[in-house]
Amino acid sequence: MDQLVNLTYDQLSRFTDSFSESKYIGHFQFGKFYRRKSFWPGGYRHFVVKIWETGYNILRLADEVILLRHEKMLSHPSMVPLYGFCADGEHLGVMYEFQASDSVYNLIPKDSFTWLQRIKVALEIASLLKFLHTGHPQPFIVRNLDAAHILLDENGYPRLCDLSMVTGGILPDRTVHKNNHVHGSHSHIDPYAGKKGKCSDKEDVFAYGVILLGLITKRVYKEEDQQAQLPFVHEWAEREYNANESDSVTKTAQRSLVHESLTNDPDFNSADGAKITAMAMECINVCDYERPTMKQVLRSLLTLPVVKQHAPFLGVN
Structure with missing residues (x-):
């Protein structure tokens, strides 16, 4: 299992061009989804950035990270692959690795x-x-x-x-x-x-x-x-x-x-x-x-x- 990346809010902002409309996918119950496409050695990699905006979410973030890092959970193809998370003060988010x-x-x-x-x-x-x-x-x-x-x-x-x-x-x-x-x-x-x-x-x-x-x-x-x-x-x-x-x-x-x-x-x-x-x-x-x-x-x-x-x-x- 790859090491989970600890991300800052500034990084998530840069990855999404300051959460621009051009990167916006849609909403979820507590916030929004954005796209990110990055060039890596060997080709491009695609990510989804999820930002929590409302509600008391630190426990929700923790639970999601625990669940998505559990080996058995990753065995189902509809479970999303987690790349990293952000718990930067009041700013909370995660990055999934797939092309949405x-x-x-x-x-x-x-x-x-x-x-x-x-x-x-x-x-x-x-x-x-x-x-x-x-x-x-x-x-x-x-x-x-x-x-x-x-x-x-x-x-x-x-x-x-x-x-x-x-x-x-x-x-x-x-x-x-x-x-x-x-x-x-x-x-x-x-x-x-x-x-x-x-x-x-x-x-x-x-x-x-x-x-x-x-x-x-x-x-x-x-x-x-x-x-x-x-x-x-x-x-x-x-x-x-x-x-x-x-x-x-x-x-x-x-x-x-x-x-x-x-x-x-x-x-x-x-x-x-x-x-x-x-x-x-x-x-x-x-x-x-x-x-x-x-x-x-x-x-x-x-x-x-x-x-x-x-x-x-x-x-x-």
Whole structure:
């Protein structure tokens, strides 16, 4: 494992041309992402600079560094490779080493973001959450899973780039810390969480369901939506999905929320729509105990016709 680099805030500022718009990728819950491209012996290296701007974050920085330096965590391809960190007074940041194209949040509404690319994101993030939730003495719970926290690399693989609120596994239980009152990422927060007084991996399942709905409906919750008091993506989906509810099993099975433009994608199969919609709706079920596990979600996604037809592109064996 390479030695972790201790960075100053001035270095991060220089790396990003004083955090210029030309280097800006997007936001995350507590700050912003920027690009950096540097020439090294042997060629260029690409980095993502993440700057925390709001909130009490020193514990979040420490937890993220511990997690991303753990050998087992680095075994999953969607875990982001950590290059260095900055804890320079009140200035906090990290540098990841990979070439970022854009965030899933930015890509979701775009026509250029194809059906296959969306399915690839859905599969890889489901795989990552299954990995985090299982195979450890205690499950890791992300708690603030958000489309804005997922960046695609140059090969279209999603990288989870914010682990600021992870609890469980090798980490302390941050859900009880007095300075960690944040419950999740806005618009992805499970409105039914905390009823039993403790954190659950079903909160991650709910947030994943919101991301999956965004991927298939081309909808994200924007700042202007909040100002206009428009419904969250999951609220809109529940209304639309139930609008045509019928006692007919056949009609119910055919319900799909896939955006019309995506149904015209040459790689879209009509059988995909209803199945992936139903899975997303199960993930946001009001009853957390009725939500699927991420293992069940991944298993269901692997049965989609699009996955079977394009297994090599999607990295499915």
